[in-house]
Amino acid sequence: MKTKVDFLPLIDTVVENGFAVCDDFISPDYLAKLRHLIKEHYHEGEFKDAEIGDRFNQTKVNSIRKDEILWLSRGLFSELVNFYSEIDRLVSILNRYCFLSINDCEFHFAVYPPGAFYKKHVDQFKTNDARLLTVICYLNEFWDESYGGELMIYPESGPLRILPQPGRLVLFKSDELPHEVLITNKTRLSITGWLKHKHTPL
Ligand SMILES: O=C(O)CCC(=O)C(=O)O
Ligand SMILES: [Fe+2]
DSSP, X not given: OOSOOOHHHHHHHHHHHSEEEETTSSOHHHHHHHHHHHHHHHHTTOOEEOOBSOTTSOBOOTTTBOOEEEEOOTTTOGGGHHHXXXXXXXXXXXXXXXXXXXXXEEEEEEEEOTTOOEEEEOSSBTTBOOEEEEEEEEOOSOOOGGGBOOEEXXXXXXXXXXXXXXXXXXXXXXXXXXXXXXXXXXXXXEEEEEEEOOOOOO
């Protein structure tokens, strides 16, 4: 992650359109490191079938999503230090310029094996409005249109198809933007997370 992304224009785009796409968020070298990390832990069998619902009400519904995930935490892998420091930089700019009060985040690695998908949904739970912004970063080495696995987003201006290109970052408002992952023909790798507002008692 050598060249730092200018987050301000991206944030402006999210404010205006509800979503933004940024290429080259992650440099090729760092991307290779993260890809190695996700593959290593996937092959060691540490990933679980993803579920739907919030933490207190999880159900496995593989007609809705078929990805496999590994929840991350800050201290878990030293390779993620640079990633988290860029997320912290994004959060401090968001809080300063958009008067948000993001004070928490959660991320997971996601692997979509061939045949996997995630049906159309919105990321914010009915029972919990903590998730403010969704952040997705694709860790694939290469992606061709013929592989499928596109992220389809459904803003008011009309549907858009986003390919999971290496190092690409997608940001959107978690409570507003319906989206889905179309069936992939190749293994599809990503790190996905949510910037959250955790209510703290006074
Ligand atoms: O990987 C993607 O492109 C989207 C994943 C997603 O929608 C989710 O995990 O909630
Ligand atoms: Fe989602």
